[in-house]
Amino acid sequence: MSREDMAHIPEDAVWLRPGQVAQRAGVAVSTLHYYERLGLITSRRTAGDRREYRRDTLRVIGFIRASQTLGIPLATIKQALDELPHEQPPTKRDWARIARMWRADLDQRIERLEALRDNLANCIGCGCLSLTACPYTNPGDAMGEQGPGARRLIP
Numbered sequence: 001m002s003r004e005d006m007a008h009i010p011e012d013a014v015w016l017r018p019g020q021v022a023q024r025a026g027v028a029v030s031t032l033h034y035y036e037r038l039g040l041i042t043s044r045r046t047a048g049d050r051r052e053y054r055r056d057t058l059r060v061i062g063f064i065r066a067s068q069t070l071g072i073p074l075a076t077i078k079q080a081l082d083e084l085p086h087e088q089p090p091t092k093r094d095w096a097r098i099a100r101m102w103r104a105d106l107d108q109r110i111e112r113l114e115a116l117r118d119n120l121a122n123c124i125g126c127g128c129l130s131l132t133a134c135p136y137t138n139p140g141d142a143m144g145e146q147g148p149g150a151r152r153l154i155p
Contacts, residue, residue, distance in 0.1 A: 015044070015052040025061040032061075040064055040078055042086070056089035063095075070109065072102075 022029045032053070035041045041060055043051040060081065067077045080098045084090040 014055055016055055016057070018043075018051050018053065021053045021057055021061070025058055025065075027061065027065070035061070035064065038074060038078060040074065040081055054089065059090070060084075070106070072105075 016024075018029045018032055022032055025032075032041065032043075032051075036043060041053065041057050041064075043053050043057075046052055063081075064074075064077055067080075068074070080101065083098065083101070084094050
């Protein structure tokens with residue numbers, strides 16, 4: 001089967017071969033297997049023991065990939081996907097419920113990213129390179145008393 005044949009998915013197709021799903025979703029077949037091992041997507045086996053994915057798996061993969069680009073961990077993505085129905089394709093209402101569940105978290109992520117964007121240039125640009133005596137963001141290494149890591153970026 002040619003790549004063009006795999007990329008064309010008939011309108012009435014319900015079950016798709018891994019190559020079709022991978023091609024359409026823009027991922028490797030090994031990524032599908034990885035997502036399946038993590039329980040993010042599911043497949044069925046044919047009589048010949050070949051995998052097939054339901055067509056709506058494409059939407060789930062799109063959700064996974066978009067979530068990952070926002071820095072959302074796969075474990076969190078799995079928790080959200082576990083809330084979706086598994087017997088039938090999720091509805092618009094199901095997806096809206098996930099969006100509502102994630103709104104506060106996404107708002108916090110946006111705030112942290114804006115703070116990083118607005119302050120990063122000052123910290124990098126000042127040139128002092130001091131973690132203990134920075135008069136701008138960490139006088140007297142006060143942040144070090146709160147624990148290791150980037151304390152201002154960790155909620």
